Amino acid sequence: MPELPEVEVTCRGIAPHLVGRTIAAVAVREARLRWPIPPAVRSLTGRTVRAVTRRGKYLLLDCGDGHLILHLGMSGSLRLVAAGTPPGKHDHFDLGFDGKLLRLRDPRRFGAVLWTAQPPEGHPLIRHLGIEPLSRDLDGPRLHALTRGHRSAVKQxxxxxxxxxxxxxxxxxxxxxxAAIHPRTPAGRLSAKRSVRLAQAVKSTLRTAIRAGGSSLRDFVGSDGAHGCFQRRAWVYGREGQECRRCGAQIRRIVQGQRATYYCPSCQR
DNA sequence: CTGGTCACCTGGAAGC
DNA sequence: TGCTTCCAGGTGACCA
Known part of the structure; x- marks a missing residue:
């Protein structure tokens, strides 16, 4: 379930429980994630977590002399459970603290647990990441400038x-x-005005989802993690054939870059 | 550089 | 009931 809002909510949910605490144990039950969990991760015991931050969909745990990089892939989730809680089938990795465990569950194993002793912003997976949509870096003019010369569909x-x-x-x-923009619109042909609308729409969509997830932050402790009950009540996502909540037209599903896209053919031009 | 395709992996739902 | 097929919230690698 992880897009940026889910990762952000996870970040906020776990940070207060980790920052300032010392790693007492590390458990790697299945190292074969997207990349193998490196041996260095097994010897993190004794490090103190100084900060938990997010860059894109990557979570960064500052351990003083390096950073633990976590990614949830398509199916990953992190939860805090009481020490001694028996791991489930797909609970591949634990970071143990005094009395609790930060537990990574990831059925599809597209996620990642990596370690870097260098500044994380220089890491090969982080270095090429684009701008943060919730920061001031994204606004209409910036989006307009970024899209110039791009022939790909705006959705992609x-x-x-x-x-x-x-x-x-x-x-x-x-x-x-x-933003009332058709997903197949070539990115480079977005007007300045539509770029403003789209930048605002992206921010508002992400913020709304974070707010919805944020209301269940306490679930990060002890719960069985029936998360994901996020933004439900999508405007278009997953609603092929149903009526547009705004105009009543039938929502359409198309495939772009092998991913499903949903849109309202009447509202979005 | 851009843009398009493939691959990685498991499980749940739908179809027969 | 059981087997098959399709689909799923990500993204790096590779190729033209």
Whole structure:
């Protein structure tokens, strides 16, 4: 379930429980994630977590002499559980603190647990990431400038992490609906005015989802993590054939870059 | 550089 | 009931 809002909510949820605390144990039950969990991760015991931050969909745990880089892939989730809680089938990795465990569950194993002793912003996976959509870096003029010369569809442009990070498949469709822009519009042909609308739509879509997820932050402790009950009530995502909530037209599903896109053919031009 | 396709992996839902 | 097929919230690698 992780797009930027889910990662942000996870970041906020776990940070207060980790920052200032010392890693007492590390458990690697399945090292074969997207990349193998490196041996260095097994010897993090004794480090104190100084900060938990997010860059794009990557979570960064500052451990003083290096950073633990976590990515949730398509199916990953992090939860805090009581020490001693028996791991489930897909609970591949734990970071143990006094009395609790930060536990990574990832059925599809597209996620990642990596270690870097260098500044994380220089890491190969982080270095090429685009601008943060919730920061001041993204606004209409900036989006307009970024899209110039790009022939790809605006939906795919939004999802390209080298330009803008964190806008995944759901929120790309939702943002384009809010901005009333057809997902197949060539990015480079967006007017300045439509760029302003789209930048605002992206921010508002992500913020709304964060707010919805933020209301369940306490679930990060002890719960069985029936998360994901996020923004439900999408405008278009997953609603093929149903009526547009705004105009009543039938929502359409198309495929772009092998990913489903949903839109309202009447509202979005 | 851009843009398009493939691959990685498991599980749940729908179809027969 | 059981087997098959399709689909899923990400993104790096590779090729033209």
């Amino acid at each position: 442009f939004l999802m390209n992490g080298r330009r803008i990070v964190g806008v995944g498949n759901i929120y790309a469709s939702e943002s384009l609906f809010l």
